Amino acid sequence: MDFTFSDRMAGMNGTATREIFKLLSRPEIISFAGGLPATEALPIQAIRDISAELLGRADAYKLLQYGTTEGYPQLAEEIGKLVREFGVTVQDRSNVLVISGGQQGIDLMCKSLLNKGDTVLVEDPTYLAALQIFxxxxxxxxxMRSAADGIDLQDMEEKIKLHKPKLMYLVPTFSNPTGKTYTAENRKGIARMTAQYGVPVLEDDPYARLRFSGEKVDALYSFAQDDNVVYMASFSKILSPGLRVGGIVGNASLIRKMAIGKQGTDLHTSSLAQMITAEYCRRGLLQPSVQASLPLYRTRKEAMMQAISRYMPQEFVHTDPEGGLFIWGEFAGCDIDTAALLPQAVQRNVAYIQGQVFYADGRGRNTIRLNYSNASCEQIEIGIKALGQFFKEVLHNR
Ligand SMILES: Cc1ncc(COP(=O)(O)O)c(C=O)c1O
Structure with missing residues (x-):
């Protein structure tokens, strides 16, 4: 049958990239395309122990039973404690919603606030899968124009005035895709301006705990001058993406709307996953396991930085993140199309993501995102060497 798809799905094509990604499962391919936490950082033994103990208790049925949409109260409490570290204070239980990962939080925020044709302001470039939801x-x-210290505030103000956005979406710490972190000053400016113009902001913060160098910066939420900023955390990058657990903190009536929206989506986040996550936090295991993973991330990032300086063409200018999972680079002044070149790179057994997909308007043809968290230092060396040789040939033969 030829299905007639909804207007809302009309612009959403799987893209050629998905076809290429099928090839990435070939063992000889070194992929810097993903965004997975390191396999070594997944706490298998602890989760095994916790699951066995919880399922051995007299009230084990609760793990396998329906729960409330708002989430398991103990988990909401643990989320409240965790976010406090970044200056995010939870007034009341009605300010927290447990979500099935940050991806769902973005969706619920849109479901609650957006009508067809409404404007969403984002940093250019921004998280690809958020663009898909919008x-x-x-x-x-x-x-909005990106700046070294965060967002270009002048550009932000002009675009707020011009477009009257219904939502602003930001990843201010170790952004996906750039790895960049906004300064506290820039966050203050964003907080002031969005409060002044009454713009709701979703602060998506899955990476803040993955800081392996530099000084901690408090969440944008902590600088908010009104309750227009909503803060979102996820356990995906610090515990396990497979558990699908996160939390969102903000204005109670907005949280309530999102909970109603969530009922229609999945009723509630998996009881099993919520209780395992809450118990992992309650036992004080999260902080030490994240701490223990940081040297691995630092080492891999440094291996990639060194390989880049050794092998990539000198036109390649790139970020040097203090945490998170990504390095972002641009072939400055080069008219190349990294999307069109990707299949050839994959033929040489190395993959990246073309940067263009992270832009709201399809710019960034000469940019790429590289992930360093899920490859060994040896693979990083081999993969960046192959990539460097490839791009040197491309630039030479133009
Ligand atoms: C910025 C950002 N937001 C949200 C997500 C979705 O994560 P999850 O739904 O696993 O929490 C990701 C995943 O890569 C991300 O990079």
Whole structure:
């Protein structure tokens, strides 16, 4: 049958990239395309022990039973404790919603706030899968100019005045895709301006705990001058993406709307996953396991930085993140199309993500995102060497 798809899905094609990603499962391919936490950082034994103990208790049925949409109270409490570390204070239980990962939080925020044609302001470039959600709500996505210290505030103000956005979406700490972190000053400016113009902001913060160098910066939420900022945390990058657990903190009436939206999506986040996550936190295991993973991330990032300086063409200018999972680079002044070149790179057994997909308006043809968390230092050396040789040939033969 030829299905007639909804207007909201019309602009959403799987893209050629998905076809290429099928090839990435070939063992000889070194992929810097993903965004997975290190396999070594997944605490298998602890989760095994906790699961066995919880399932051995007299009230084990609770793990396998329906729960409330708002989430398991002990988990909401643990989320409240965790976010406090970044200056995010939870007034009341009605300010927290447990979500099935940050991806769901973005979706619920859109479901609650956006009508067709509404404008969402994002940093250019921003998280690809958020752009896909905005498109599925038929929103108009407008990119704001990125600056070294965060967002260009002048550009932000002009775009707020011009587009009257219904939502602003930001990843201010170790951004996906750039790895960049906004300064406290820039966050203050964003907080002031969005409060002044009454713009709701979703602060998506899955990476803040993965800091392996530099000084901690408090969440944008902590600088908020109104309750227009909503803060979102996820356990995906610090515990396990497979558990699908996160939390969102903000204005109670907005949280309530999102909970109603969540009922229609999945009723509630997996009881089993919530209780395992809450118990992992309650036992004080999260902080030490994240700490223990940081040297691995630092080492891999440094291995990639060194390989880049050794092998990539000198036109390649790139970020040097203090945490998170990604390095972002641009072939400065080069008219190349990294999307069109990707299949050839994959033929040489190395993969990246073309940067263009992270832009609201399809710019960034000469940019790429590289992930360093899920490859060994040896693979990073071999993969970046192959990539460097490839791009040197491309630039030479133009
Ligand atoms: C910025 C950002 N937000 C949200 C997500 C989704 O994560 P999850 O739904 O696993 O919490 C990711 C995953 O890569 C991300 O990078």
């Amino acid at each position: 498109n599925s709500y038929e929103a108009r996505v407008v990119g």
